[in-house]
Amino acid sequence: MKYVLGIDLGTSSVKAVLVNDAGDVSAEATAAYPLIQEESGYSEQDPDEWVKGTLLAVRSVMSESGVAAERVEGMSFSGQMHGLVLLDRDRKVIRNAILWNDTRTTAQCRTIEQVLGDRLLTITRNPALEGFTLPKLLWVKEHEPELYARADVFVLPKDYLRYRLTGQIAMDLSDAAGTLLLDVGAKRWSAEICEALGVDSAVCPPLVESSDEVGTITAQVAEQTGLSPATKVFAGGADNACGAIGAGILGGEATMCSIGTSGVVLSYETDGSADYGGRVHFFNHGQKDAFYAMGVTLAAGYSLQWFRETFAPAVAFDSLLAPLGDTSPGAKGLLFTPYLAGERTPHADAVIRGSFVGMDGAHELGHFTRAVVEGITYSLRESVDILRASGKRVSSITSIGGGAKNEHWLQLQADVFGAEVVKLTTEQGPAMGAAMLAAVGCGWFGSLAECAERFIRPAKTFQPNAERQKQYDELYSVYCDVYAATRPLNERLAKFR
Numbered sequence: 001m002k003y004v005l006g007i008d009l010g011t012s013s014v015k016a017v018l019v020n021d022a023g024d025v026s027a028e029a030t031a032a033y034p035l036i037q038e039e040s041g042y043s044e045q046d047p048d049e050w051v052k053g054t055l056l057a058v059r060s061v062m063s064e065s066g067v068a069a070e071r072v073e074g075m076s077f078s079g080q081m082h083g084l085v086l087l088d089r090d091r092k093v094i095r096n097a098i099l100w101n102d103t104r105t106t107a108q109c110r111t112i113e114q115v116l117g118d119r120l121l122t123i124t125r126n127p128a129l130e131g132f133t134l135p136k137l138l139w140v141k142e143h144e145p146e147l148y149a150r151a152d153v154f155v156l157p158k159d160y161l162r163y164r165l166t167g168q169i170a171m172d173l174s175d176a177a178g179t180l181l182l183d184v185g186a187k188r189w190s191a192e193i194c195e196a197l198g199v200d201s202a203v204c205p206p207l208v209e210s211s212d213e214v215g216t217i218t219a220q221v222a223e224q225t226g227l228s229p230a231t232k233v234f235a236g237g238a239d240n241a242c243g244a245i246g247a248g249i250l251g252g253e254a255t256m257c258s259i260g261t262s263g264v265v266l267s268y269e270t271d272g273s274a275d276y277g278g279r280v281h282f283f284n285h286g287q288k289d290a291f292y293a294m295g296v297t298l299a300a301g302y303s304l305q306w307f308r309e310t311f312a313p314a315v316a317f318d319s320l321l322a323p324l325g326d327t328s329p330g331a332k333g334l335l336f337t338p339y340l341a342g343e344r345t346p347h348a349d350a351v352i353r354g355s356f357v358g359m360d361g362a363h364e365l366g367h368f369t370r371a372v373v374e375g376i377t378y379s380l381r382e383s384v385d386i387l388r389a390s391g392k393r394v395s396s397i398t399s400i401g402g403g404a405k406n407e408h409w410l411q412l413q414a415d416v417f418g419a420e421v422v423k424l425t426t427e428q429g430p431a432m433g434a435a436m437l438a439a440v441g442c443g444w445f446g447s448l449a450e451c452a453e454r455f456i457r458p459a460k461t462f463q464p465n466a467e468r469q470k471q472y473d474e475l476y477s478v479y480c481d482v483y484a485a486t487r488p489l490n491e492r493l494a495k496f497r
């Protein structure tokens with residue numbers, strides 16, 4: 001039997017899955033690392049932690065599975081998007097990575113808009129959002145000029161990891177699309193944007209396709225992990241592109257919901273012509289020449305993780321979510337908005353923060369938990385609604401990520417979205433997507449679609465319940481009003497953060 005390895009460099013942890021040519025997961029392992037949040041709105045990580053965690057996770061799947069090194073033919077990567085990793089001439093990391101959920105760059109976003117006007121949307125297909133890479137690059141240039149002057153190249157999180165494993169610097173198109181420096185349709189760095197914003201285009205790394213073979217692992221990494229030095233390495237892609245591959249979002253009107261640290265509703269696009277006017281992100285897919293549109297909730301799984309750590313640290317996620325089975329929609333009149341880190345879709349807003357609305361002396365931990373889960377799901381419904389308003393049907397949604405582990409939440413998604421929700425045999429969509437890129441790269445299959453037929457297996461389907469759907473429609477309309485009602489209050493509170 002032969003194997004491939006998929007690595008997903010998430011925000012909360014790195015996941016490694018070892019998959020055989022029948023598509024079975026033979027072993028999986030994760031290693032967590034912390035977020036560094038020195039100020040409100042700041043979110044960083046130490047890239048060295050990613051490498052340490054990955055080596056640990058890979059070593060663990062190799063020893064747990066007992067698979068001989070030479071049987072692992074290839075590996076590939078999925079990674080949290082947009083995070084800025086600056087490297088000097090010796091390829092040393094210059095500062096902590098500034099992550100996708102860091103919102104310190106509002107001023108830089110306004111500059112980008114002023115300088116580029118309509119050209120920004122025409123070229124990059126996206127608006128200037130704090131989470132994207134270009135505003136981070138400009139922030140470092142402005143606030144840490146001595147560090148910026150040392151930068152020889154910038155990469156994204158999984159590109160840095162790949163570099164440390166292979167010694168090769170590259171960035172794939174699906175991740176480059178989230179930098180705001182890529183001409184998304186033409187699939188090349190935009191010289192116009194670089195020049196207009198005073199970014200030397202030499203800092204942009206070489207571009208590759210997600211499926212491209214970029215080398216083999218170094219002898220040292222082979223020794224540290226138990227892999228063979230002949231293991232072929234394929235570029236991989238943005239976690240949402242890989243999640244889409246791992247969820248089989250490879251054609252037609254297929255839609256995915258991913259609840260990791262962020263939350264994403266993503267829909268396949270056959271060509272680059274769709275025009276959402278910047279209301280959702282529009283990026284290159286990991287499947288060659290395809291695209292996808294997606295809406296993003298900044299703090300989806302993160303809201304639940306924050307809630308657990310703050311109010312029920314001793315309670316495991318499964319126990320915490322158990323009351324979802326016996327409390328009713330609306331959590332007895334308690335409503336939560338998940339704006340812990342600001343928001344992206346539909347409110348691109350770094351100032352807004354979350355709220356609990358309607359607290360009552362009768363509310364217990366279970367009601368608060370339910371309100372948090374419902375609030376996250378309403379936020380994702382706002383993205384579903386944008387896709388529907390553009391003419392998409394969105395009748396079936398494949399759900400992946402940590403949030404897809406809980407069946408009560410999957411049923412709640414079906415009821416809130418008013419769509420069938422499909423759970424797969426593994427919720428590790430992005431890691432599975434990376435493994436699929438490696439499987440196709442190794443020549444096991446002619447295409448990702450062919451690979452998907454073998455590798456992707458629905459485990460269970462959740463149908464919306466008509467009565468609950470009606471109740472959720474009413475609750476959702478209240479949720480939608482909380483943003484405007486709390487926006488001015490957050491504006492006044494911002495200086496106290």
Ligand SMILES: Nc1ncnc2c1ncn2[C@@H]1O[C@H](COP(=O)(O)OP(=O)(O)O)[C@@H](O)[C@H]1O
Nearest residue numbers: 010011012013260261301304305317402403406
């Ligand atoms: N058993 C569970 N049930 C429901 N949600 C869970 C469970 N375990 C983890 N989660 C949620 O999944 C999130 C992590 O998902 P994951 O896909 O690993 O994120 P990332 O890729 O960002 O590291 C956590 O923040 C938490 O909210």
Ligand SMILES: O=C(CO)[C@@H](O)[C@H](O)COP(=O)(O)O
Nearest residue numbers: 010011080081100260261262
């Ligand atoms: O910023 C985005 C997408 O634009 C996020 O989706 C990140 O890519 C992080 O993903 P997770 O760690 O939540 O999977």
